[in-house]
Amino acid sequence: xxxxxxxxxxxxVGGLAGCTxxxxxxxxxxxxxxxxxxxxxxxxxxxxxxxLDTDKMAQFGRLNNTIExxxxxxxxxxxxxxxxxxxxxxxxxTTYTFTLWKDSYWSNGDLITAQNFVYAWRRALDPxxxxxxxxxFRGIRHAKQILAGQLPASQLGVQAQGRFKxxxxxxxxxxxxxxxxAYPLFGPQNxxxxxxxxxxxxxxPEYQVYAGPFMxxxxxxxxxxxxxxxxxxxxxxxxxxxxxxxxxxxxxQTQAWRDYRAGKLDEVRLLTKKSVKAYEYKNSxxxxxxxxxxxxxYRRDGPTPFTINY
Numbered sequence: 001x002x003x004x005x006x007x008x009x010x011x012x013v014g015g016l017a018g019c020t021x022x023x024x025x026x027x028x029x030x031x032x033x034x035x036x037x038x039x040x041x042x043x044x045x046x047x048x049x050x051x052l053d054t055d056k057m058a059q060f061g062r063l064n065n066t067i068e069x070x071x072x073x074x075x076x077x078x079x080x081x082x083x084x085x086x087x088x089x090x091x092x093x094t095t096y097t098f099t100l101w102k103d104s105y106w107s108n109g110d111l112i113t114a115q116n117f118v119y120a121w122r123r124a125l126d127p128x129x130x131x132x133x134x135x136x137f138r139g140i141r142h143a144k145q146i147l148a149g150q151l152p153a154s155q156l157g158v159q160a161q162g163r164f165k166x167x168x169x170x171x172x173x174x175x176x177x178x179x180x181x182a183y184p185l186f187g188p189q190n191x192x193x194x195x196x197x198x199x200x201x202x203x204x205p206e207y208q209v210y211a212g213p214f215m216x217x218x219x220x221x222x223x224x225x226x227x228x229x230x231x232x233x234x235x236x237x238x239x240x241x242x243x244x245x246x247x248x249x250x251x252x253q254t255q256a257w258r259d260y261r262a263g264k265l266d267e268v269r270l271l272t273k274k275s276v277k278a279y280e281y282k283n284s285x286x287x288x289x290x291x292x293x294x295x296x297x298y299r300r301d302g303p304t305p306f307t308i309n310y
Contacts, residue, residue, distance in 0.1 A: 041266055042246045044248055049223075057185075066213075066231075070098055083104050096177065105235070110190055117186075127153075134147060136186075193207075205218040213234045215229060216228055223249065225246070225248050225249065229243070
């Protein structure tokens with residue numbers, strides 16, 4: 001996992017659960033963390049919403065706030081336990097045993113269980129799913145053989161022991177495992193809902209459920225605009241202060257800038273060194289860490305490429 005410093009301009013808004021937020025703007029808030037009269041956040045994206053299936057997303061972007069896994073990243077970019085209450089690692093550092101919270105629920109009220117993780121991870125490696133980032137499972141026992149088509153996805157080294165204990169077996173010690181498991185691809189999926197909706201599953205907001213602090217509303221044209229509202233069953237909902245997150249799709253960065261200046265957007269990304277230089281000393285400028293998974297493959301003589309995951 002590498003951390004990149006990405007510059008943004010931000011208009012003061014309420015705290016956003018699940019996101020890293022570092023700001024130079026001084027502000028006051030009440031005891032509930034509310035920093036604006038209207039707790040609504042207006043954001044921009046360049047990508048229409050085409051799927052809500054975490055196993056099929058090439059990037060997660062704004063949807064990070066609808067997904068939560070065993071770990072989440074804190075404001076410093078470090079992994080901390082989320083849906084897992086505690087973790088025990090064996091002496092060889094090749095087996096991680098996670099104990100889940102017993103009172104975490106999906107947005108429809110279903111209990112989040114260890115089996116939800118087993119289902120999601122094995123499904124991501126299933127050839128029928130074709131998860132774009134399936135290579136990130138390398139290092140978990142048998143993932144390499146599954147990706148090569150030598151074993152079925154059911155042989156992945158992850159198992160549920162009861163409803164709240166998840167055991168992960170590794171091929172070798174992986175110091176970066178907590179950071180990797182904070183990536184949305186490693187979040188759970190609700191097998192009951194996936195089975196219920198079949199081919200419709202996650203194709204529209206009404207055919208998906210969410211484990212994160214927000215859920216995508218079923219109202220809206222997801223090609224041009226979509227919005228998220230608080231998940232009423234989120235385990236830490238008392239610390240979710242925003243009432244709505246609006247996401248508008250922009251094909252033109254110029255138009256996004258116009259809307260930012262007009263007060264229609266609360267954040268806009270600076271894409272050039274010139275724009276960073278022009279705004280870096282203004283109060284609305286914020287440079288914040290950004291976590292990204294990168295897969296680097298080195299070709300060498302022989303049939304097998306040498307691969308490193310970051």
